[in-house]
Amino acid sequence: MSDENWKEICAKKRQSLFDSIPKEWVIPHLSIQKHSNVMNVPASSGILSQKQLDITEESDVDVILEKLRTAEWTSVEVTTAFYKRAVVAHQTVNCLTEIFVDKALKRAKELDDMLSRTGKVVGPLHGLPISLKDQFTMKGLETVMGHAGWIGEEAEEDCALVTILYECGAVPFTRTNVPQTLMWGETHNNVFGRSLNPYNRSLTPGGSSGGEGALVAMKGSPLGVGTDIGGSLRIPSAFCGLYTLRPSYSRLPYYGAANALMGQESISSVLGPMANSLSSVLTFTKAIISARPWRYDPLAIRKAWSEEEWDLSEHGGVGSQLCFAIMWDNGVVKPHPPLIRAMTMVKKALEHAGHRVVDWEPHRHLEIYKNAETIFVADGGHDYLTECAKSGEPLITTMVPSEEEDIAEGYEYHAPTPYVKMLVGEPKHHEAYELWRLHEEKLRLRKSHLDHWARTADKTGTGRPVDAIISPAVAYTAVPHGLNTDSFYTTLCNALDYATSTFPVTFVDPHVDVPVEPHDFYNHEDESIYRLYKTDIFTGCPVGLQLIGKTLEEEAVLRMTSIVDGALKKWKLEIKD
Structure with a gap:
């Protein structure tokens, strides 16, 4: 396919997306400054009625589900409200890839009719609109996944x-x-373009679930589903x-589900919910596990939801004193001042609530990261190049905006060579035997880290090892497009397969989060990240x-996150009083 052909196909797809928006949902006069916060645009757009604003402002999925169950709100009302808000969000931060209003509203109407006829809900998520990352195939719809060559291919069945x-x-x-290839901590592709952060459009919403992150942040969806192989849920x-x-x-x-690197099973991609409340994450997770997913996925672990683990059976039980470890830095890159303040806040809140907090000693992080990144490129980049070759589109090699995008005026772009390239080098094809040795090395590293964690029982005072680790998900907050190079903190958990949550703590305050003096840098990446911090860029982000638990303890991780989140909120109120 010629250069002009793939560009023309992409342009037609973008136009098709815009044409799928009901005309009355198009904002007539959208005037947005380049660096502006657009979180209030849905309320000021005039597109949503007051009731629709009230519906979409509700952050707790459980509240929405109760109103749907009692028919105080219909699914058609709720779906229409969130669809309008999603479309408004899309017009400000470019977050959507597929808009299918009629299909969704037909489904909502069927659910309303069933509830009216039987008096019973269909299931635990009855009537709830849920947005999906552009990987989750739906029969009859395209799953483009950021590739021009995938345009026009409709799924034959649901995932x-x-x-x-x-x-x-x-x-x-x-x-x-999503980003082209998915393997980016930002979100940009040749088909749909770049997704923007609603807190500041000149900053990235992260990736690869960046469209989902931007949409849910603007409350254009009560709950979204993304995926994560190196941080793609936690970064956004x-x-x-x-x-x-x-x-x-x-x-x-x-x-x-569609994916990149299909067949690579040493470090598996996983899916997870993204929401504005922790209770929403819990409700989704419990509902999906309780549906016995192993009936449809041959790899799904046959493990029912465990109330015993939710009650922290391996952590002293609910109400016991827990011991959390803070990873102030990982020995690879030091976090920016706002992250240090956030960890300090959590430490104070947990101690105020009667829990113990110790420092976490990083263990072989650089070796773990190098092993994981080498596995990811063990095909020598063949997968990425093959998918691009289907259309002739170029492989995207930088997330720095082009001059044509015109979204980052005033920022200087001196993107460093990602440190992973210094560790791994250019992608090189590995023979099967070489790949097996990488898998063997990963297993040894996992065992070494497991033993390291077990040894922390000597300093917790609870008789148990550290219950969970609290660390940055990324060394900084949202950054200008093209400058997100850090995935050291997140990839650690993917390589070790630790169940992990992410939770919000605060916002950047330029009067408090002031730059600090240079430290002895671990490497050139650490130095570049240090020099990136400027309060005028990150204000209000x-x-x-993240809270890191052990393998397959999702119930305990969610419970411990609720303990941390509750302690933090209570501490903030008491400090304010």
Whole structure:
């Protein structure tokens, strides 16, 4: 396919997306400054009625589900309200890839009719609109996944997750933007373009679930589903002020979803929910696991939701004193001042609530990261190049905006060579035997880290090892497009397969989060990240952290996150008083 052909096909797809927006939902006069916060645009757009604003401002999915169950709100009302808000969000931050209003509203009407006729809900997610990252295939719809060569290919069946969502009574209602190849911590491709951060459009919402992060942050969806192989749930959640869960491999059903690096199973991609409340994350996770996903996904682990683990059976039980470890830095890159303040806030809040807090000693992080990144490129880049070759589009090698995008005026772009290239070098094809040795090395590193964690029992004072680790998800908050190079903190958990959550803590305050004096840099990446911090760039950005548990303890991770989140909120109120 010629250069002009793939560009023309992409342009037609973008136009088709715009044409799928109901005309009365198009904002007539959208005047937005380049660096502006657009979180208030839905309320000021004139597109949503007051009731629709009230519906979409509700952050707790449980509240929405109760109103749907009692028919105080209909699914058609709720789906229409969130669809309008999603479309408004898209016009400000470019977050959607598929808009199918009629299909979603038909589904919502069927659910309303069933409730009216039987008096019973269809399932635990009855009537709830849920947005999906542009990987989750839906029968009859395209799954472009950021590749020009995928345009026009309609799915012949639903993926396992969508099948289960229908069983649970949900209304899948829109799909969201991803980066080309998925393997980026930002969101940009040649088909749909770049997704922007609603807190500051000159900053990235993260990736690869960046479209989802931007949409949910603007409350254009009550709950979204993304994926994570190196931080793709946690990075956008941290950048956009959201809660999420990165479960262990195959705890939630991935079968049938489109993906990059298909067949690479040493470090598996996982799916997880993204929401504005932790209770929403819990409700989704419990609903999907309770639907017995192993019926549809041959890799899904046959493990029912455990109330015993939710009650922290391996952590002394609910009400016991817990011991958390803070990873102030990982020995590879030091976090920016807002992240240090966030960890300090959490430490004070937990101690105020009666829990113990110790420092975490990083263990072989650079070796773990190098091993993981080498596995990711063990095909020598063949997968990426093959998918681009289908259309002739170029492989995107930088997320720095082009001059044509005109979204980052005033910022200087001196993107460093990502440190991973210094560690791994250019992608090189590995023979099967070489790949097996990498898998063997990963297993040894996982065992070494497990033993290291077990040894912390000597300093917790609880008789148990550290219950969970709290660390940055990323060393900084949302950054200018093209400058997100840090995935050291997140990839650690993917390589070790630790269940991990992300939760918001605060916002950047330029009067408090002042730059600090240079430290002894670990490497050139650490130095570049240090020099990136300028208070005028990051003012008002959400600051999020991650809570790291052990493999397959999703229930305990969610419970411990609720303990941390509750302690933090209570401490903030008491400090304010």
